[in-house]
Amino acid sequence: MVEDTIMEKREELMVSPKPSKTHDPIRKIVPFLKPTSTFTNLQKPLFPKHSCEQKMCSLKVSFNGFRTPQKGWKDWVDSMHSLHKSTWKKAGIYEAVLNSCYEIKKDDNLILGFVQKWCDETKSFVFSWGEVTVTLEDMMVIGGYSVLGESVDSAMKPENLKTVLSNLNKARAKLSESTYQKANQCGWMKKFKDSGSKIEHEAFLALWLTRFVFPSSYSTVMKNVFPIAGRLARGIRLALAPAVLASIYRDLSLLKAKITVMKNDYCETPVIVWAPFQLVQIWIWERFMKLRPNPGHSLVPRFARWEQKKLQVEKVGSFVDCAFEDFCWLPYGENSNDNSVFCNVYQETGKWVVNECLDEDVESWARCFRVSELVGIDGNCIEQYLPHRVAMQFGMNQDVPGDVARTNETPEIAWRFYSRPVKDVKLYIPSRFSDPYVTARYLEWRDKSSGVSSLQSSFDDNETDNFVKIESLTEDLKDDDEIRILGLKLEARISRLEEVYGYLKAKKKGDLLV
Incomplete structure (x- = not known):
């Protein structure tokens, strides 16, 4: 049986995911959120067919859960x-x-623009540069809800x-x-x-x-x-955070399904959703700096900085596709005046915390980056929570995300899975200034899905041609740094061949699950 721990530490070839940085691999020993996959060929593509960009239709939506304070x-x-x-x-x-x-001005077009990027399978917004999503961390900081406590249906x-x-x-x-x-x-x-x-x-x-x-x-x-x-x-x-997030995931998937199946440009019957989508809109504003109005100075509660704010953005979908470096991966705890839980968790430097010493803040943070099931009020929906797919949102390094089996037979079983104790002997808390890397394997998997290549010289399909190129290049090497870089690229190819060999060996023995 696989050990039920949140993270693992191992040596990998790492690269920066930023377009502005070099993609030469660097071998590092770093922690990762589990589960991860070492077989990129076996993993589902990052871009499932139904997550592709749809033509913006005239879908009428009533965001009935987007409420404002009534008089008095x-x-x-x-x-x-x-x-x-x-x-x-x-x-x-x-x-x-x-x-x-606080009154938050609703922006239907902004929300629907992001709905087009939603993928029900991964519970994330999928862009050409990767995945991001609304997490339990966002529910804590933006919504002010707790991830700890009894079930709402206890x-x-x-x-x-x-x-x-x-x-x-x-x-x-x-x-x-x-x-x-x-x-x-x-x-x-x-x-x-x-x-x-x-x-x-x-x-x-x-x-x-x-x-x-x-x-x-x-x-x-x-x-x-x-x-x-x-x-x-x-x-x-009470753990209100998972129950609220379950309703948000449910309605994002509902809206995406409606947009996907629409055959006409106009739909007269409005789609009604009840999740509090003001949390989604504020999440967009917190994360995508060029899509947001100028925030207020107040940080607590989080809604205060967005009261009565509004910004008109055209063609949202096409803009965010090119916004990797505009996305704010760690918006919480950056400001020393921020009194949120995560200002206390994220420190100047990363650190390991022993399980026996977990305080309430760290335990809350651990809940945020652990795979689980989210149970809605009255058990009316159970949604899968997959934070390992967006590890960089927690300041962690990203590897190819592994599949997670559902534990949703009943609301009670799903809740027990959510509230299970943390079994890691120690947990790594990254710095508030963390600059996460991705594995070379992840970048290859992502690029194959999007049809681009960030590591062309490192991961060509024709391995024989690559080794010929290496042999000719050695004649022109100038210094030790060039030899080191070339050696790392060669290691990446060897690692890739080892993966293929392991896959074929497992397939031959019949150990591979299809």
């Missing part, structure tokens, strides 16, 4: 903040609640929660009998705001969860969030 909401947040700040911090929702006070409930849930349900039923004819969100706030009710805090959190975290109705307070509100009001930490 900020005042209610302020009054609740003065009473329950410490509870929110204990429950891991402090910044997430404050985020709900059966464990405090003993005193039964009465609270009963009172919330009675209040909801009474509103449904009023002139609103339903548990209207405005009527709910009018009933509970500054009421001094014993369940005002739970009612406040129920509205917050319904409107901003797990939206599924545009105007009604949903009763499925009542147990979550009750536990959060008691300072019980």
